[in-house]
Amino acid sequence: MMSGLATRKAFDDHLFAAFTERTGVEVTPIYDPTVQLLRRLDAGEHFDVMIAATPSFDALIANGVVAQGPQPIVRSGIGLAVPRGAAHPAIATAGELIATLTAARSVAYSRTGQSGIYFVDLVKRLGIEDVVLPKATVLEKGFTGTALESGAADLAVQQLSELLFVSGAEIVGPLPEELQKWTEFSAGTATVSTRNPDVAAFVEFISGPEAARAYHLTALEPVPSGLLS
Structure with a gap:
């Protein structure tokens, strides 16, 4: 299984x-941001199931x-975190978020992650890129925390x-709703693996009620929203 980091x-x-x-089936995972996963495929790597941002399929x-027909499984929102034990800045409104980002010593983001790509665009739209980006801590990939x-x-x-x-x-909270970017992640099956019953069973499992409970525990929202009904 190849997967983005969100899951x-x-x-x-x-x-x-x-x-x-x-x-009785074991799964071997490879984790990377979606952009990096696509590069790995271009380099000739193979997979049975890929979990990635839906448009990338x-x-x-x-x-x-x-x-055809990747299975949507979860969506994820973007948020901010501070070092554990540090004071939580206000980010509930666009104005509060702007003040917090511009006052920060440095904001860490991932260059190739979906969140990092969106963050760069967001600070440009907010007109604060000249303040925030020059002092940002940019990770090529991985966990910005x-x-x-x-x-x-x-x-x-x-x-x-x-x-x-x-x-x-320590998570402060999500971005304000009017600035939030939800990313939907789907499970896609490699064409060469479509007849593999283990692969089909895995996709069914990660789309079902037991998986939905695990997603809720890890700050993800199951898709469709009625998975637990």
């Missing part, structure tokens, strides 16, 4: 063990790499589920 905690902490216990389907643990930054922006992954980071 890693749900898979590592809950879903792999539960799936293996139920089926269009080209893969067109090129015959992924079968690690920059809080090292002291390189005093704020980190990323998918809420990814911020939750770093023990030294």
Whole structure:
């Protein structure tokens, strides 16, 4: 399985063990931001199932790499975190967010992550890029909360589920709703793996009620919203 980082905690902490216990099938994961996963495919790497931002599957389907009909499983919102134990700045409104970002010593973001790509666009739209970006801590990939643990930054922006992954980071909250960017992640099956019953069972499992509970525990929102009904 190739997957973006947003779902890693749900898979590592809950879903792999539960799936293996139920089926006896072990899953080997590869985690990277969606942009990096696409680069790995271009370099010739292979997968059975890919968890990635839904729009990224269009080209893969067109090129015959992924079968038609990727299954939407979760959506994730973006938030901010501070070092554990630090005071929580106000970010509930656009004005408060602007004040917090411009006052920060350094904001950490991921250059190739969906959240980081959106963050750069957001600060440009807010007209504060000249203040925020020159002093930002830019990670090529990975969890931006690690920059809080090292002291390189005093704020980190990323998918809420990814911020939750770093023990030294403490989530302040999501971006204001009017500035929020929801990213939907789907499970796509490689065309060469469509007849593999283990692959089909895994996609069904991570789309079902047990998986939905794990997503809720790791700051993700199941898609469709009626999974638990």
